Amino acid sequence: MIEIRNVSMEFLQSKRFKDFFYLTKSQKVVKSLINVDLMIDEGDKVAFLGPNGAGKTTLLKLIGGLLYPTYGEINVNGYNTVHNNLRSRKSVGFVLNEERSFYWRLTAVQNLEFFGVLDNLEGDRLTSKVVELIGLVGLEGAKHKKVATYSSGMKQRLAIARGLLCDPKVLILDEPTRTLDPEAVIDVKNLIMQKIHENEKRTLIIATHRFDEAEELCNKVCIIRNGELISFKTIDEIRSIYGSVSQYYHSIMERNKKD
Amino acid sequence: MSYIKAKSFIKRDFIIEFSYKLNFILTFITSIFPVISFFFISKLIAGNSSSSLLKYGGDYFSFALIGIAFIRFFQLAVDTFSGSIKRAQMAGCLEAILSSQTDSKTVVLYSSFYSFLSSGLQLIIMFLVGIIFFGFDIHNVNIAGAVFSFVTSLLIFISLGVFSAAGTIIFKQGEPIGWLFGVVSSLISGAMFPVEVMPSWLRFISKAFPTTYALDALRLALLKNASVLVLKNQLCILSIIALILFPLSLKTFEWAVERGKRDGTLMQY
Numbered sequence: 011m012i013e014i015r016n017v018s019m020e021f022l023q024s025k026r027f028k029d030f031f032y033l034t035k036s037q038k039v040v041k042s043l044i045n046v047d048l049m050i051d052e053g054d055k056v057a058f059l060g061p062n063g064a065g066k067t068t069l070l071k072l073i074g075g076l077l078y079p080t081y082g083e084i085n086v087n088g089y090n091t092v093h094n095n096l097r098s099r100k101s102v103g104f105v106l107n108e109e110r111s112f113y114w115r116l117t118a119v120q121n122l123e124f125f126g127v128l129d130n131l132e133g134d135r136l137t138s139k140v141v142e143l144i145g146l147v148g149l150e151g152a153k154h155k156k157v158a159t160y161s162s163g164m165k166q167r168l169a170i171a172r173g174l175l176c177d178p179k180v181l182i183l184d185e186p187t188r189t190l191d192p193e194a195v196i197d198v199k200n201l202i203m204q205k206i207h208e209n210e211k212r213t214l215i216i217a218t219h220r221f222d223e224a225e226e227l228c229n230k231v232c233i234i235r236n237g238e239l240i241s242f243k244t245i246d247e248i249r250s251i252y253g254s255v256s257q258y259y260h261s262i263m264e265r266n267k268k269d
Numbered sequence: 270m271s272y273i274k275a276k277s278f279i280k281r282d283f284i285i286e287f288s289y290k291l292n293f294i295l296t297f298i299t300s301i302f303p304v305i306s307f308f309f310i311s312k313l314i315a316g317n318s319s320s321s322l323l324k325y326g327g328d329y330f331s332f333a334l335i336g337i338a339f340i341r342f343f344q345l346a347v348d349t350f351s352g353s354i355k356r357a358q359m360a361g362c363l364e365a366i367l368s369s370q371t372d373s374k375t376v377v378l379y380s381s382f383y384s385f386l387s388s389g390l391q392l393i394i395m396f397l398v399g400i401i402f403f404g405f406d407i408h409n410v411n412i413a414g415a416v417f418s419f420v421t422s423l424l425i426f427i428s429l430g431v432f433s434a435a436g437t438i439i440f441k442q443g444e445p446i447g448w449l450f451g452v453v454s455s456l457i458s459g460a461m462f463p464v465e466v467m468p469s470w471l472r473f474i475s476k477a478f479p480t481t482y483a484l485d486a487l488r489l490a491l492l493k494n495a496s497v498l499v500l501k502n503q504l505c506i507l508s509i510i511a512l513i514l515f516p517l518s519l520k521t522f523e524w525a526v527e528r529g530k531r532d533g534t535l536m537q538y
Contacts, residue, residue, distance in 0.1 A: 021533035042533070068533075074368055078530045096372055104368040110361030113281065115288045120281070127277040128369035128376075176370060 012050040012073060012180065012213065017082035019043040019068050019237075042068040044237045046082070050230075052179070055207065055214040057224035059259055060234035066217035069234065070182050073215065074104045087179060103178030105169045107185045114158035118149055118168050121157060122175065129176040143171035147201060163194030170201060180213040181206060187220060195220075202227055221256040231255055233262050240266050274371065275379050282383030300341075300391040301398050307333040307461075308403045321465035326492045331405055335488050336460035338395045339422075343480065345388040346381075346426035347450045350434035353380035364536055373526040374519050377434050381427070406492070414490030417497050421507040422483035426450075428514035435518070435525035441537060454480040482506050 020039040043065045050056055058066040071077040072084055075091045075098050084091045089098035112121050122140045131139055144153045147167035157165065166186060173181055186202065187195040199222075206214065207227060218224055224231050231248060233241040241262045245255070252258035287293050311330035325332050354377065357363035366376055399405035433447045457471055458464070458480035464472050475481045486503040489495035497504065529535030 019533070076364060076368055076530065076535070077533055078527065080531070096370065099368065100370055102368075104365075106365055106368075108361045108364065111365040113285060113360070113362060115285045116281065120284060124277055124281050125365065125369060127274055128366065128371045130370050132273045172365070 011052055011085075011087060012048075012215075013083075013085045014046055014048040014050075014069075014073070015083050015085075017043055017046045017069075017072060017079045017084060019065070019072060019077065020080040042237050043072075043079075046234075046237075046239045048232065048239060048242065050213060050215065052213055053211050054230055055228040056216070056230045056232055057228040057255075058215065058217040058232050058234055059219070059221075059224055059255075064234045065237040066234055067184055070104075070184050070215065070217050073180070074102050074182050075099045076104070100176070101179040103173035103176055103181045105173035105181065105183040105186055107166075107169075107188050109162060109165050109189065112157045112165065112168065112172075115156055117156055118144065118153045118160070118171075121168065122171060125172050126175050131175065139175060143174055146174070147171045148197075161194070162189045163191070163197060166190060166194070166198055167201065170198070170206070174206070179211070180215065183214070183216045185217055185219065187218070187223065199223060199226065221254070221259060225255045231258065233259060235263065235266055271375075274375065275382055278379040279383045279386065282380075286383070286387070296387065297391060297394060300394050303337050303341075304334060304395050304398045304403065307337060308399075319463060319466055321463040324463070324493075325488045326406075326409070328406070328492075330399070330403060331492055332463070332488060333461055334395065334399045334403075334405055335491055336484055338392050339419075339484060339487055340455050340458075340460040340480065341395075342388050342392050343422065343426040343483070344447075344451050344455070345384060346423060347430045347433055347447045349381040349384040350377055350427075350430035351437040351447060353377070353384075354434045354437050358536060367526070367535070374523055377431060377522055378427075381430065409492055409494040411490045411494045411496050414495050414497050414500050415487060417504055418483065418486035418490050418500060418507070421504060421511050422479065422487070424511035424515050425479045425483070425507060428511065428518035431518035431522050432514075435522040438522075438525040438529050438535065441534075450480075454478045457481075459484050479507060479510050 019042045021042055022039060046065075046069065058069060060066050068077065072079055072091065073086060075086075075095045078092045084098075086098040087101050091098045113124070116124070119140055122143060123136060126136045126140060144150055147170055149164060149167060149171070152160065152164060157168065160168065166189070170183070170186065173183070183202070187198050190198060202214075202216075203226065206212065214227065216223065216227060225245065229245050231241075231243060231245065232239060241258075243251075243258070248255055248258045252261055308330055311328070311333065314329055322329060322332055354363070357366060357380070367373060396405065400407055429450055430447075455461075457467065457475045458478045459475065460480070464475045464481060467475065482503045486495075486500045486507065489500060489503075526535065
């Protein structure tokens with residue numbers, strides 16, 4: 011279970027020497043999230059929708075323990091992401107959308123082995139996990155090629171494999187199909203759908219701009235706008251009230267603009 | 270698990286470094302050039318060397334070889350940590366590493382292991398060239414004194430390196446600790462000339478730099494067979510500095526990472 015309680019996140023806009031010691035009273039900050047409250051149950055598949063800069067990635071990074079909230083708190087499976095950062099991270103797999111998050115001069119296997127060791131895997135367990143995940147994401151044919159030679163789609167599939175190394179209870183995917191061509195989008199979506207989605211107990215959190223992804227992969231949808239969580243509904247509710255995720259999104263955004 | 274993690278970091282860095290083959294080879298070859306240069310400089314000043322060299326046996330080449338070889342090694346100890354953080358930030362891997370189940374202190378320490386092995390090998394090459402081709406005398410080496418001096422000194426420079434890495438996370442550009450160490454300490458700590466030849470006020474300042482004690486202890490152990498007992502003053506100073514700086518540097522680094530997570534600047538460079 012993930013509890014997000016009254017979380018706000020402020021980023022320092024610039025950092026000067028005097029900011030380092032907090033000597034200035036009025037630092038320039040950008041409010042990325044404002045008073046977000048959210049409960050995600052075990053096994054939930056949640057999509058975060060919202061325009062660019064809405065705060066989706068920030069919220070994912072807060073859940074993954076890569077950022078600490080300025081106000082409020084987040085607990086992942088009972089562990090506070092600030093005070094028990096390492097423990098809270100143990101149950102989280104993070105699929106970054108950053109293509110450059112791999113060592114390009116290493117092969118896919120070498121990359122996964124390195125990150126696997128960081129996730130405390132070793133020996134036969136590590137080897138078999140890497141083989142299993144390479145197979146799962148369909149990179150057997152290119153597993154000994156340097157990542158530098160990989161296409162965006164292949165890197166994305168490798169990123170998913172890395173996210174699954176620690177067999178996480180919570181899998182976070184940050185715009186997993188952002189830079190992919192239409193065919194690769196279908197590939198990655200099918201991969202998530204068929205292989206990852208089938209684990210009913212695994213919680214899945216996806217930040218995305220694609221309504222079809224939210225509709226097909228998730229059972230709950232959350233809309234974030236200007237750092238505020240403006241709506242959170244189940245897919246069933248959305249279908250019965252709005253018909254589709256797309257209509258739900260546009261309707262909520264329109265209403266919010268008027269407000 | 271710690272050993273496996275250390276091995277994994279070394280393997281990663283070796284594969285990356287070895288993939289740039291020319292650079293890999295040149296790194297080791299270029300370490301020989303300063304040895305050759307200082308051999309000829311020592312020829313030039315032979316017979317006119319300062320009496321302050323007598324403390325170390327009177328041979329300028331041996332004196333300078335120890336100075337440049339160890340300063341080079343310690344400089345790397347300081348630079349390697351911030352360098353590995355910077356490379357991980359620029360390559361985009363830092364976030365992936367820090368989202369793993371390994372804590373940030375382990376990451377920064379293990380990230381430096383390959384650099385230490387590579388620089389250790391360069392250090393050995395420099396001394397081998399000095400011994401084989403230029404007559405560096407190894408008959409007066411006190412191994413215990415040299416090892417003790419080296420390890421305590423190394424701990425200090427690792428600490429400075431970890432401080433520097435924390436500085437990189439907080440300030441992003443220009444690692445002032447590395448710069449201060451590199452430029453100032455090699456100038457006034459007696460890397461290339463004895464501190465005794467400097468004016469008294471500079472000699473006074475040189476006492477504030479651990480490099481001064483480290484090089485003094487290493488030279489006495491390697492050239493004058495000085496035992497741990499003989500080096501007790503230098504080793505005490507070095508040990509106290511190491512005992513204070515090492516845990517403090519790790520705490521500072523941890524704080525810097527938390528600070529970066531708190532204000533959202535961890536990935537900025």
